[in-house]
Amino acid sequence: MYQALTDQKLIKEIHNGGILTPEGFMCGGVHAGLRYNKHDLGMIVSETPSSCAAVYTTSHFQAAPLLVTQESITQEGVLQAIVVNSACANACTGDQGYLDALKMRSLAASKLGFAEHHVAVASTGVIGEFMQMEKIEAGIKRLTIGKRADDAEAFQTAILTTDIVMKQCCYSAEIDGMTVHIGGAAKGSGMIHPNMATMLGFLTTDAVISSEHLSAALKGVTNTTFNQITVDGDVSTNDMVLVMANGAAANKPLNPDHPEWPVFLELLKESCASLAKQIARDGEGATKLIEVSVAGAISDDEARIIAKKIAGSNLVKTAVYGADANWGRIIGAIGQSQATVNPKTVDIALGDITMLQGSTPIAFDENGAKDYLMNDKVQIFVDLHLGDGKGMAWGCDLSYDYVKINASYRT
Amino acid sequence: MYQALTDQKLIKEIHNGGILTPEGFMCGGVHAGLRYNKHDLGMIVSETPSSCAAVYTTSHFQAAPLLVTQESITQEGVLQAIVVNSACANACTGDQGYLDALKMRSLAASKLGFAEHHVAVASTGVIGEFMQMEKIEAGIKRLTIGKRADDAEAFQTAILTTDIVMKQCCYSAEIDGMTVHIGGAAKGSGMIHPNMATMLGFLTTDAVISSEHLSAALKGVTNTTFNQITVDGDVSTNDMVLVMANGAAANKPLNPDHPEWPVFLELLKESCASLAKQIARDGEGATKLIEVSVAGAISDDEARIIAKKIAGSNLVKTAVYGADANWGRIIGAIGQSQATVNPKTVDIALGDITMLQGSTPIAFDENGAKDYLMNDKVQIFVDLHLGDGKGMAWGCDLSYDYVKINASYRT
Numbered sequence: 073m074y075q076a077l078t079d080q081k082l083i084k085e086i087h088n089g090g091i092l093t094p095e096g097f098m099c100g101g102v103h104a105g106l107r108y109n110k111h112d113l114g115m116i117v118s119e120t121p122s123s124c125a126a127v128y129t130t131s132h133f134q135a136a137p138l139l140v141t142q143e144s145i146t147q148e149g150v151l152q153a154i155v156v157n158s159a160c161a162n163a164c165t166g167d168q169g170y171l172d173a174l175k176m177r178s179l180a181a182s183k184l185g186f187a188e189h190h191v192a193v194a195s196t197g198v199i200g201e202f203m204q205m206e207k208i209e210a211g212i213k214r215l216t217i218g219k220r221a222d223d224a225e226a227f228q229t230a231i232l233t234t235d236i237v238m239k240q241c242c243y244s245a246e247i248d249g250m251t252v253h254i255g256g257a258a259k260g261s262g263m264i265h266p267n268m269a270t271m272l273g274f275l276t277t278d279a280v281i282s283s284e285h286l287s288a289a290l291k292g293v294t295n296t297t298f299n300q301i302t303v304d305g306d307v308s309t310n311d312m313v314l315v316m317a318n319g320a321a322a323n324k325p326l327n328p329d330h331p332e333w334p335v336f337l338e339l340l341k342e343s344c345a346s347l348a349k350q351i352a353r354d355g356e357g358a359t360k361l362i363e364v365s366v367a368g369a370i371s372d373d374e375a376r377i378i379a380k381k382i383a384g385s386n387l388v389k390t391a392v393y394g395a396d397a398n399w400g401r402i403i404g405a406i407g408q409s410q411a412t413v414n415p416k417t418v419d420i421a422l423g424d425i426t427m428l429q430g431s432t433p434i435a436f437d438e439n440g441a442k443d444y445l446m447n448d449k450v451q452i453f454v455d456l457h458l459g460d461g462k463g464m465a466w467g468c469d470l471s472y473d474y475v476k477i478n479a480s481y482r483t
Numbered sequence: 484m485y486q487a488l489t490d491q492k493l494i495k496e497i498h499n500g501g502i503l504t505p506e507g508f509m510c511g512g513v514h515a516g517l518r519y520n521k522h523d524l525g526m527i528v529s530e531t532p533s534s535c536a537a538v539y540t541t542s543h544f545q546a547a548p549l550l551v552t553q554e555s556i557t558q559e560g561v562l563q564a565i566v567v568n569s570a571c572a573n574a575c576t577g578d579q580g581y582l583d584a585l586k587m588r589s590l591a592a593s594k595l596g597f598a599e600h601h602v603a604v605a606s607t608g609v610i611g612e613f614m615q616m617e618k619i620e621a622g623i624k625r626l627t628i629g630k631r632a633d634d635a636e637a638f639q640t641a642i643l644t645t646d647i648v649m650k651q652c653c654y655s656a657e658i659d660g661m662t663v664h665i666g667g668a669a670k671g672s673g674m675i676h677p678n679m680a681t682m683l684g685f686l687t688t689d690a691v692i693s694s695e696h697l698s699a700a701l702k703g704v705t706n707t708t709f710n711q712i713t714v715d716g717d718v719s720t721n722d723m724v725l726v727m728a729n730g731a732a733a734n735k736p737l738n739p740d741h742p743e744w745p746v747f748l749e750l751l752k753e754s755c756a757s758l759a760k761q762i763a764r765d766g767e768g769a770t771k772l773i774e775v776s777v778a779g780a781i782s783d784d785e786a787r788i789i790a791k792k793i794a795g796s797n798l799v800k801t802a803v804y805g806a807d808a809n810w811g812r813i814i815g816a817i818g819q820s821q822a823t824v825n826p827k828t829v830d831i832a833l834g835d836i837t838m839l840q841g842s843t844p845i846a847f848d849e850n851g852a853k854d855y856l857m858n859d860k861v862q863i864f865v866d867l868h869l870g871d872g873k874g875m876a877w878g879c880d881l882s883y884d885y886v887k888i889n890a891s892y893r894t
Contacts, residue, residue, distance in 0.1 A: 111890070129818075130819070131815070131818030131819055132817065132818045132819075132820075132824040132826050133814055133815075133817070133818040133824075133842075134826070135824045147822065161811070163811070163814070163845060164811065164814055164839065164842055164843070165843075165844070166841075166842065168825075168841040198809075198811060199809075199810075199811025199812075199814055199815070200811045200814070200839070200844040201844070213618065292658065299570055308815055309811075309815065309818055381870065386797070386885075390885075390886055398574065398592060398609075399610075399611065400572070400574070400609060400610025400611045401610075403544055403574070403610055403720065404542070404544075404610070404719055404720065405493065405612070406544070406545075407542030407543045407544040407720055408539075408541070408542055409543075413543040413544075415544045415545070416577075429609070430542075430577075431575055431577065432575070432576075432577040433575060433576070435610040470886060471886060472883050472886050472887070474797075474801075474886070475804065475882060475883050475885070475886060476802055476883070481834050
């Protein structure tokens with residue numbers, strides 16, 4: 073259960089930390105000219121070949137860069153660089169798109185002097201347009217990488233599309249007496265739903281861990297973090313979360329038998345949850361973060377299903393935007409989920425304000441509720457009183473600006 | 484497959500017809516004071532005890548009136564009246580709500596001199612508030628029923644909430660040489676998704692048919708009509724479609740062995756599809772009807788799943804609102820469906836304008852596409868090239884006004 077993380081004293085947040093905080097990583101970003109006057113091409117490089125793990129969109133239409141990245145990782149389980157562009161998703165671009173993604177990988181590998189399969193490729197932007205490969209090629213040539221704060225910022229801005237703010241985080245924990253760091257950078261603001269829709273997440277860590285165990289850890293953590301955010305219920309063709317672990321922290325190799333394996337899992341969870349919440353908060357047009365906690369479900373899985381149904385409901389999202397304590401819409405969202413629900417035992421609260429107990433409305437202070445809903449972060453609590461299952465989800469409100477942004481994204 | 488209906492010459496539309504067009508029905512509506520200055524209580528009455536059938540919301544939280552209506556129908560399979568109110572959904576109102584729904588049924592039955600279980604009850608409006616039973620009681624007393632056009636209009640307006648227009652339809656067909664009519668009235672504009680969310684549909688027919696066969700017909704037809712409309716992906720606690728068949732047309736009893744059974748099914752489908760499309764077109768804040776046709780799926784079920792995914796995608800809906808021919812969002816919606824898809828064989832067209840063939844973008848006239856998207860009705864065609872499965876779904880665009888209406892519905 074995610075809530076426990078915040079009590080976890082072992083995990084320390086490093087303010088202003090990011091993908092360059094773990095030792096041995098460099099990065100950079102450049103304006104390749106894929107869009108107007110903004111960084112649009114970036115790279116993360118490890119000084120040494122690294123273990124790696126990735127999770128991908130569940131869309132039937134996986135974009136070309138995802139196929140190429142999977143080929144890279146499958147070959148040896150080792151990565152040393154990631155090259156990313158925004159503006160063009162290179163999705164639904166057929167054989168040409170696949171060749172373009174291979175070419176992008178090859179250009180980055182040549183520049184760095186790495187084996188091609190040690191390089192991953194990611195893209196985000198408009199679907200169905202072809203890559204402008206001359207600009208990509210020139211951009212990769214001009215791209216410089218380094219270890220300073222503005223190198224991190226250059227990378228972080230290069231991966232954004234409709235995002236308003238950069239997303240970064242860094243956490244550390246002591247493992248085998250050594251300090252292990254995980255840093256992260258992400259993009260994503262619209263099309264964020266179940267399975268990492270239109271989001272890219274990149275994590276760097278100095279932990280010593282094999283690709284096999286890193287993959288298992290990432291998959292588990294993704295289910296309770298990235299897969300629990302929703303902005304508009306749509307999933308994209310390009311979503312990917314990718315971790316490189318270069319071993320610079322010199323801890324003993326992490327695996328499920330390591331006594332501090334749970335600490336590493338917490339560290340990874342905290343990092344992914346931080347990025348996930350930053351993405352939800354920066355949802356297109358969002359004015360508020362909505363955090364939904366469901367308890368008393370038959371299982372954790374069912375609690376997460378219900379939490380995400382609530383966080384994803386347009387009616388809940390517009391009510392939160394309008395600061396209207398319309399808990400009937402929360403009931404509506406719970407009612408339509410496939411999870412087990414007893415229609416007579418449900419409690420609902422907004423923050424501290426209980427509105428429904430045993431499925432029966434109880435009187436509450438309307439003005440107090442309205443005030444609470446004006447906050448930057450709104451918490452919805454649901455207790456089903458059926459079992460021990462708990463889960464959380466994050467979303468954002470639905471505003472006029474969401475419509476404005478999405479009625480004219482492409483043009 | 485639904486498309487065939489429109490070629491069906493046997494079915495005649497009766498312009499300006501509605502629930503009073505079939506012989507032997509009366510109705511009315513009144514301002515009971517549940518809301519400001521608008522009809523809010525209505526009734527449909529059959530001159531004779533009628534066969535009946537109903538389908539209900541799949542929400543875990545079925546509102547009290549649905550439970551009472553199910554009790555009425557289960558007892559004998561006969562109805563003679565339906566009493567409906569708007570403004571208050573009588574949902575999540577516990578034992579008191581159930582007693583209120585029983586009382587509403589009993590008041591209507593007394594007024595009409597019918598057995599209580601010959602009366603059905605329906606409600607729509609805000610969830611979690613108790614019924615103002617004194618107003619209901621006084622309203623039922625004052626309610627008059629008749630057979631004129633303004634009686635039909637009084638009923639049709641009494642059932643509306645955020646709807647802008649009344650929904651009504653009437654169709655007829657020759658069966659056994661007799662003219663059989665089906666008339667309909669409906670409400671519903673927000674919270675319209677899969678399973679008839681926040682919609683009420685009432686159909687009257689003079690056909691001779693048992694409740695058993697009418698139920699089977701209604702269930703099948705609902706799957707391709709009412710269950711294929713989506714406004715905002717939310718489902719409600721109160722949705723119900725109810726049919727009364729009084730037998731005034733004097734055809735031979737309809738059942739699957741009757742040679743003209745398919746004609747009756749077409750008649751019922753046409754009626755339900757008409758109401759469903761009127762509801763989608765009148766979605767909260769909608770400026771356009773979106774009609775999605777999917778062909779080439781593994782099965783009709785899968786085609787319908789994909790069609791509804793597309794019609795329900797916020798990103799597709801905002802793109803249509805903004806007249807942006809962003810077919811990448813259609814791909815996004817198809818990609819995330821659970822249905823079988825070959826990512827290399829998909830065609831997409833907007834109206835006559837093909838945009839994707841074999842999953843590869845083809846050049847099209849951007850201005851022509853923009854013009855097409857300014858129409859009042861936008862058709863999206865998808866061919867998966869996998870099998871013979873076909874299906875349709877209907878939705879509407881997502882506008883600023885959707886947000887405006889829903890940010891402050893309750894207050």
